[in-house]
Amino acid sequence: MKESELKKIYNTKEKILIQKEQNLKDNAKKSELNQCPHGLLPDDQLEIVDYKRLYEKFRRSKKTQSVREYLLNQISGNACVYCEKRSGNDTLDHVLPKSNYPYLTVSPLNLVSSCSTCNSKKGATITNLVHPYFDEFNSRKFVSCEIELVCLSSKYHIVTKFNFLSFGNTLEEQRLSQKLQTTFNELELANRYSEYCVPIINENILKWQTELNLRGTQSLVDRLKDDLKALQSQYSNNSCVVPFYESLINSLDNGNISSADFLKIKSPTYI
Ligand SMILES: [Zn+2]
Known part of the structure; x- marks a missing residue:
């Protein structure tokens, strides 16, 4: 797809994508990230490859540099949200992987500061993870x-x-504990x-x-x-x-x- 065409389609979709980001937020707040539907949007003219190109543009564009820097500093000042490593955190990880959730590829709420090791270990298959912007977990010791x-x-x-x-006296806490354990194990x-x-x-x-x-x-x-x-x-x-x-x-x-x-x-x- 041509660059101009891509931009045009993205602009017409912007409202829908913002709505989808709101859905992500609602599900994350309820701790139900896995309720976000997989795949492309209905009647989507953009394919996964187009969304990936949009992300590359987001990553490289000078216009979005401040957004990127803001996201990288959101939690613990440029530390990886998963392992807290402080150096080499120049990647943004998609909490819900872009291959399964292409419409969340450039959604800021789906992007978190991550070291390259956590980013690559997480892969595309795991969805039962904590969302660092919404799950309050560091008040517990695990x-x-x-x-x-x-x-x-x-x-x-x-x-x-x-x-x-493991921790948790209530069902909600036990679910959080399970998600943290999955994250701990999957990221080794x-x-x-x-x-x-x-x-x-x-x-x-x-x-x-x-x-x-x-x-x-x-x-x-x-x-x-x-x-x-x-x-x-x-x-x-x-x-x-x-x-x-x-x-x-x-x-x-x-x-x-x-x-x-x-x-x-x-x-x-x-x-
Ligand atoms: Zn890390």
Whole structure:
């Protein structure tokens, strides 16, 4: 289809598309995103390929740059809405995938800031996901981290294991918990959060060991608690960072990790 023709059809459809965006909003508010109908609109003259071209235009056009930047900054200041990664978040993810919901391809309410890994892992098949603009989920805690010291050739390494914690006393809460779990599993967040912890450990381990050596366990625990407080202003309770620090503090505090073993942790560490 010619560029001018595409523009003309899009303009005539604009009202319908805005109406469809309203439907998306209503369904998202009721937590029923899967009620949005698949496919093209009835009597649609635009095909999936045309909608994809409209999105490319949206992405590249200088006119829409401010809209794009606004969307990228909507939640947690340019962090990925799914994994909270802060660098490399230059993609907009379609909450409902554009291949199944082409008419929502350029709908701002269907576009969220995402890192390229989450964007590619999500794929086109999953629809039982949370909608970051409408589902209020970070007031609950649903990610936990366990820390283990693994000894290799008399040097210890920190190994992290992330888990999803189900929640919900009401049916509505249980549905939200299920959607979050689907998101957590499909995006492979458990493994990826462990990967994200490796540079945190490597950057800090010598500093932590020095503190422990000079001033003892309690001083290190206090320092980690201060660091955690600062991090909680930037990351949610369900990021990789907060559960990791909480688990490290608990393990040192209750003696699950002894100071003697902690001093044997080798940097760089691995997963
Ligand atoms: Zn991500």
